[in-house]
Amino acid sequence: xxxxxxxxxxxxxxxxxxxxxxxxxxxxxxxxxxxxxxxxxxxxxxxxxxxxxxxxxxxxxxxxxxxxxxxxxxxxxxxxxxxxxxxxxxxxxxxxxxxxxxxxxxxxxxxxxxxxxxxxxxxxxxxxxxxxxxxxxxxxxxxxxxxxxxxxxxxxxxxxxxxxxxxxxxxxxxxxxxxxxxxxxxxxxxxxxxxxxxxxxxxxxxxxxxxxxxxxxxxxxxxxxxxxxxxxxxxxxxxxxxxxxxxxxxxxxxxxxxxxxxxxxxxxxxxxxxxxxxxxxxxxxxxxxxxxxxxxxxxxxxxxxxxxxxxxxxxxxxxxxxxxxxxxxxxxxxxxxxxxxxxxxxxxxxxxxxxxxxxxxxxxxxxxxxxxxxxxxxxxxxxxxxxxxxxxxxxxxxxxxxxxxxxxxxxxxxxxxxxxxxxxxxxxxxxxxxxxxxxxxxxxxxxxxxxxxxxxxxxxxxxxxxxxxxx
Numbered sequence: 001x002x003x004x005x006x007x008x009x010x011x012x013x014x015x016x017x018x019x020x021x022x023x024x025x026x027x028x029x030x031x032x033x034x035x036x037x038x039x040x041x042x043x044x045x046x047x048x049x050x051x052x053x054x055x056x057x058x059x060x061x062x063x064x065x066x067x068x069x070x071x072x073x074x075x076x077x078x079x080x081x082x083x084x085x086x087x088x089x090x091x092x093x094x095x096x097x098x099x100x101x102x103x104x105x106x107x108x109x110x111x112x113x114x115x116x117x118x119x120x121x122x123x124x125x126x127x128x129x130x131x132x133x134x135x136x137x138x139x140x141x142x143x144x145x146x147x148x149x150x151x152x153x154x155x156x157x158x159x160x161x162x163x164x165x166x167x168x169x170x171x172x173x174x175x176x177x178x179x180x181x182x183x184x185x186x187x188x189x190x191x192x193x194x195x196x197x198x199x200x201x202x203x204x205x206x207x208x209x210x211x212x213x214x215x216x217x218x219x220x221x222x223x224x225x226x227x228x229x230x231x232x233x234x235x236x237x238x239x240x241x242x243x244x245x246x247x248x249x250x251x252x253x254x255x256x257x258x259x260x261x262x263x264x265x266x267x268x269x270x271x272x273x274x275x276x277x278x279x280x281x282x283x284x285x286x287x288x289x290x291x292x293x294x295x296x297x298x299x300x301x302x303x304x305x306x307x308x309x310x311x312x313x314x315x316x317x318x319x320x321x322x323x324x325x326x327x328x329x330x331x332x333x334x335x336x337x338x339x340x341x342x343x344x345x346x347x348x349x350x351x352x353x354x355x356x357x358x359x360x361x362x363x364x365x366x367x368x369x370x371x372x373x374x375x376x377x378x379x380x381x382x383x384x385x386x387x388x389x390x391x392x393x394x395x396x397x398x399x400x401x402x403x404x405x406x407x408x409x410x411x412x413x414x415x416x417x418x419x420x421x422x423x424x425x426x427x428x429x430x431x432x433x434x435x436x437x438x439x440x441x442x443x444x445x446x447x448x449x450x451x452x453x454x455x456x457x458x459x460x461x462x463x464x465x466x467x468x469x470x471x
Contacts, residue, residue, distance in 0.1 A: 036105075036200060036204065037139065045169060052305075068432055071291045072429075077132055085416075088101060088141045088410075089417070102204055105137075106197065108134060112131035113190065137417055140416075155330070167320055170312070174312045266391075271462060272388070275384050281453060282380045283420045283421070287424040311366075314368075337383040339459035340379055380454070383463075430446065430447075
């Protein structure tokens with residue numbers, strides 16, 4: 001066997017991976033990507049109810065400046081995500097395998113978590129949040145591209161499960177973070193984070209990409225043929241791979257002129273630009289809540305970190321409907337679902353002004369409004385994720401081979417993640433400024449107008465209704 005399998009890139013792959021069929025199954029790949037997304041969001045969100053208190057206790061930030069610095073740190077996370085996403089999306093498309101950058105992203109996440117754990121100054125917290133954003137860029141761009149490579153016509157359904165994992169991360173992380181901080185202290189929060197990273201390492205090491213498994217299966221079929229084919233075919237397979245790829249680790253291709261043209265063609269797509277703009281607007285409204293809800297409930301309801309974390313249940317529980325919304329996107333298109341989510345958000349933001357006192361009725365109303373906002377966010381976010389793949393598929397059907405052998409899913413989802421991050425930066429700064437300056441009522445009105453713009457963009461330019469959305 002050693003003579004038949006020559007060196008591919010810089011590593012020798014002379015053994016068949018154990019349990020190859022199971023480790024390369026669609027189920028496991030979906031599980032690993034969803035787990036990666038969950039880990040990334042969980043490690044981001046676990047600090048949301050903790051940071052306002054840590055900034056005061058560990059750094060000495062005055063109480064009247066906590067909301068401002070909390071918004072800045074959230075924005076820095078998204079800045080790292082915004083800058084890193086297109087870079088790592090491009091890298092993912094130019095390598096033979098997405099496994100190595102996927103693992104590197106987890107290493108970066110572990111380093112960022114350690115830095116945040118040990119931070120005792122604003123500067124260290126800022127660097128840790130930026131590095132955390134960069135690691136998230138790798139996870140999202142590479143993971144979603146890997147999923148798009150694998151799931152075929154069920155991409156919308158798969159993106160729904162990714163959104164489900166993201167929702168679970170957003171939902172559980174502030175609750176667990178708030179409980180851990182309130183009951184066991186600051187470092188207990190990070191013990192949980194490192195335990196989750198360890199579990200994610202195991203899952204990512206188990207992963208075998210479908211195309212790598214297909215190469216092994218192809219080789220084994222050749223070995224079952226006559227002796228001549230047995231000697232000839234592996235050599236031919238190596239010739240196709242050895243020049244610029246490694247089935248398990250990958251190297252960057254040399255010819256960049258073709259990919260550059262393909263990427264420019266992708267970026268010029270009206271539907272893609274509209275979906276990316278929709279992602280920016282949807283993300284901004286989501287991160288606005290992350291920025292202002294903890295200080296708002298602290299000031300208005302006098303809640304501690306535990307209660308501030310529990311209130312996010314209302315926002316994120318509806319996100320578990322994401323697989324259903326993703327299936328609807330596959331069947332009915334993305335236009336009306338995404339625009340409907342934005343339209344639903346408008347009266348919710350307007351009604352936030354009604355919550356302004358520490359009473360049971362106002363607390364109940366606040367919970368109801370946050371729950372409805374969770375439904376609206378689910379309706380708008382999942383179709384916009386799926387729209388990225390639909391745009392790429394449409395171009396491929398009209399011009400077969402236009403994206404090259406490796407496709408452009410990495411760059412497509414890199415741009416999606418950049419848009420998501422850019423929206424987070426805008427939303428965090430806007431929300432922090434509006435809440436600390438003009439006030440809570442102006443915050444609600446401003447984001448109602450913002451969501452009206454999102455509804456208009458999605459209604460006019462995103463996809464089409466029904467199955468025509470992908471033709």
